[in-house]
Amino acid sequence: MSNGKQALADWTTGAEAIVYQSCASCGSLQYFRRSFCRVCGAPDPVEKCASGEGTVYAASLVVRAATPEARAHVPYNIVLVDTVEGFRMMAHGDNDLAIGDNVTARFAQFAGRLVPHFEKVK
Amino acid sequence: MSFITGVGLTAFGRHEGSSTLDLMSKAAELAIADAGLTRAEIDGVLCGYSTVAPHIMLATVFAEHFGICPAYAHAVQVGGATGLAMTMLAHHLVEAGVVRHVLVVSGENRLTGQSRDASILALAQVGHPDYEVLLGPTIPAYYGLVASRYMHEYGVTEEDLAEFAVLMRKHALAHPGAQFHDPITVTDVMESKPVALPLKLLDCCPISDGGAAFVVSRERTGETGVRVLGCAQAHTHQHVTAAPALSELGAGIAIAQAKQAAGIAVSDVRYAAVYDSFTITLAMLLEDLGLAARGEAAARVRSGYFGRGGEMPLNTHGGLLSYGHCGVGGAMAHLVETHLQMTGRAGDRQVRDASIALLHGDGGVLSSHVSMFLELTR
Numbered sequence: 001m002s003n004g005k006q007a008l009a010d011w012t013t014g015a016e017a018i019v020y021q022s023c024a025s026c027g028s029l030q031y032f033r034r035s036f037c038r039v040c041g042a043p044d045p046v047e048k049c050a051s052g053e054g055t056v057y058a059a060s061l062v063v064r065a066a067t068p069e070a071r072a073h074v075p076y077n078i079v080l081v082d083t084v085e086g087f088r089m090m091a092h093g094d095n096d097l098a099i100g101d102n103v104t105a106r107f108a109q110f111a112g113r114l115v116p117h118f119e120k121v122k
Numbered sequence: 123m124s125f126i127t128g129v130g131l132t133a134f135g136r137h138e139g140s141s142t143l144d145l146m147s148k149a150a151e152l153a154i155a156d157a158g159l160t161r162a163e164i165d166g167v168l169c170g171y172s173t174v175a176p177h178i179m180l181a182t183v184f185a186e187h188f189g190i191c192p193a194y195a196h197a198v199q200v201g202g203a204t205g206l207a208m209t210m211l212a213h214h215l216v217e218a219g220v221v222r223h224v225l226v227v228s229g230e231n232r233l234t235g236q237s238r239d240a241s242i243l244a245l246a247q248v249g250h251p252d253y254e255v256l257l258g259p260t261i262p263a264y265y266g267l268v269a270s271r272y273m274h275e276y277g278v279t280e281e282d283l284a285e286f287a288v289l290m291r292k293h294a295l296a297h298p299g300a301q302f303h304d305p306i307t308v309t310d311v312m313e314s315k316p317v318a319l320p321l322k323l324l325d326c327c328p329i330s331d332g333g334a335a336f337v338v339s340r341e342r343t344g345e346t347g348v349r350v351l352g353c354a355q356a357h358t359h360q361h362v363t364a365a366p367a368l369s370e371l372g373a374g375i376a377i378a379q380a381k382q383a384a385g386i387a388v389s390d391v392r393y394a395a396v397y398d399s400f401t402i403t404l405a406m407l408l409e410d411l412g413l414a415a416r417g418e419a420a421a422r423v424r425s426g427y428f429g430r431g432g433e434m435p436l437n438t439h440g441g442l443l444s445y446g447h448c449g450v451g452g453a454m455a456h457l458v459e460t461h462l463q464m465t466g467r468a469g470d471r472q473v474r475d476a477s478i479a480l481l482h483g484d485g486g487v488l489s490s491h492v493s494m495f496l497e498l499t500r
Contacts, residue, residue: 012252031363032253058274060266061319062258066242070258078263078318080271080363090254090363099274115257 007033008047011114016107018052018116020087021045031087052105054083054118056097069111076110079103081118091116124213126348126496127223127339128157131458133299134332134446138234142172143187145229145333149451150188153335158343159223161188166221167195168208170228170450173244174235184227194221201248201485202397204228205334205454206353206492212338213350222340228450229333241329248486250361259318262326262400264362264487266318269402273320275368276409280320282420283401284311287324287443289423290398293430294440296471301330301446311401325401330446334454336461346500348464351478352384353494362487372491373410373482380493386478388412391495393463393476394434395456397484398441407482408436411493435473438463453483464498 009015021030023037023045030038030045037045057080065071079093081103092108092115103118110117130152132145140148146169154161167190169181177183181195194215200207205228212224232241242260249255249264272278288308294300306324314323337343338350356372356379359365381387394413398404408419413434414427422428428436439445439459442452462468463476481494 012256032250032361058267058271060259060263060270060321061316062260062263062266063316063318064260064262065258066239066246066260067258073258075316076258078257078259078267080267088363090250090257090259092257099270111258113256 008049011107011116014114016114018050018089018105019047020050020085021047029085029087031089050083050085054081054103056093056099056101056103056118057082057088058099059093059097061095067111073110079118089116091118093118094120123340124216124350125339125342126336126350126457126461127343128153128155128159128337129458129461130156130335131299131455132229132333134330134448134455135301136234137231137331140231140331142175142230142235143184145231145331146184146227146335147188149229149333149335150225150227153225153227153337157337157339159337161190164190164223164225164337165193166212166215166224167192168212168224168226169197170204170208171197171199172230173241173449174231200490202399202453203483203485203490203492204450205457206481206483206494207355209338209350209457209494210353210355210492213353216338216340224338225335226338227335228454230449230451231331232448233329233331235331238329248360250363254361254363262318262321265400265402266321267362268406268488269320272368272402272406276417278405278417278420280312281308283320283325283405284308285420285423286398286401286404287311289428290437290441290443293438294444297439297445300440300444301328302444321400321402327399327442327447327452330448330452332446332448332451334451334458336454336457346465346498348461349497349499351386351495351497352380353492354379354383356491357489360486360489365488371410371488373407373484373488373493376491376493377411377482380495384495386495388480390478391434391480393460393473393479394436395460395479395481396436397453397456397482398437398443399447399484401443403484404441406488407484411480411482430471430473435463435476438468438471438473457481460496464496
């Protein structure tokens with residue numbers, strides 16, 4: 001991060017959290033971490049923790065994986081989720097998820113790492 | 123003005139013992155001979171990349187190996203759109219007077235030069251290293267995601283997608299250089315092994331060895347000329363997570379700009395060469411380009427519209443799905459076949475009229491697009 005600001009820990013660094021950024025200048029949201037807003041260029045977007053709630057936008061059940069580590073998990077469902085906060089993210093999900101399902105995130109181990117895993121809201 | 127003056131294409135499949143440079147050289151030699159030129163007349167070189175032999179200066183590595191000293195040379199990297207992006211650049215280079223004859227070349231021993239896992243892993247790196255790749259997606263999974271959404275929004279079925287695999291295989295049967303020579307049916311596609319649902323093995327292009335090349339020149343070198351009428355690109359995102367809505371993808375943007383540059387309409391087109399890494403890619407691109415209405419491309423395949431004798435012959439060599447996919451050279455084969463069709467040299471595969479062609483390439487996950495119109499001039 002610019003200006004030496006500490007980033008919030010999230011699943012990409014092994015913590016049980018989904019973090020996104022919000023621009024203090026223009027209000028745009030972004031999921032991929034940057035030191036600036038991708039829309040207006042303003043520096044230091046504010047980091048926030050997402051609720052983990054969202055809707056399934058797309059899903060693909062992976063049956064053929066490319067590494068031995070991933071192969072141990074097949075089949076696993078790769079999903080794109082539109083979060084209630086308003087950004088889209090890729091994650092894992094239960095194998096029976098369908099587009100439009102309301103989902104909530106938990107965290108699971110995959111190939112030696114922590115990953116977000118969505119399941120239907122009960 | 124610029125002309126595609128010569129084309130060269132190897133068979134795709136297994137080239138045991140051939141390196142990236144071997145396959146590039148073979149295709150280059152064919153293209154230069156086809157243009158009626160000598161090596162010494164080539165003053166520009168544009169090449170793609172090789173996942174088997176990555177190099178920071180592949181164009182000069184190739185030029186030295188091939189024995190030429192071009193005035194202009196470098197590699198280009200736009201994934202599956204690289205072939206047409208290089209053609210677009212070559213078109214502008216010769217129009218601007220920078221060089222006279224640009225050799226556009228690519229080749230890769232992607233099938234025999236590395237393991238299948240290594241290929242799949244290398245390609246999955248088009249995903250975001252922190253936010254996507256760690257989740258274990260594959261290229262088929264990125265396109266599987268897009269397919270699931272496209273099917274949901276436009277009522278396309280897996281059987282619809284299977285039609286594209288069957289059509290490409292049917293076309294490949296007429297080309298001796300194609301990787302596959304056995305006919306397939308919709309049932310075969312439906313029953314093929316699941317890879318990344320809804321995509322199954324026969325919805326996916328294979329991994330191949332092969333090479334392709336062409337020469338782009340300021341003036342024609344033969345009696346018939348294949349002229350670049352106009353071309354355009356669009357780049358909306360890299361990662362599928364950051365892709366815009368299906369209705370706002372780059373193919374629609376690129377084709378609109380290319381139509382303007384060429385001064386023609388899609389209704390003028392007589393032959394289509396469209397990127398087909400997966401069945402969903404082809405279905406979506408045909409509809410994005412206006413070659414079929416939304417959700418109706420499969421119906422057009424069933425009615426024979428895209429067949430060799432149809433109104434809009436498509437990828438008559440078999441496309442990536444059945445001629446094969448050796449990386450950058452894969453989609454360059456579409457242009458080689460288009461050139462053969464336009465100049466009446468496609469033999470048993472010859473279509474009635476290919477006087478105006480539309481070509482489209484896609485790189486990444488529908489991330490980078492190049493649309494191009496070619497015209498036959500006598």
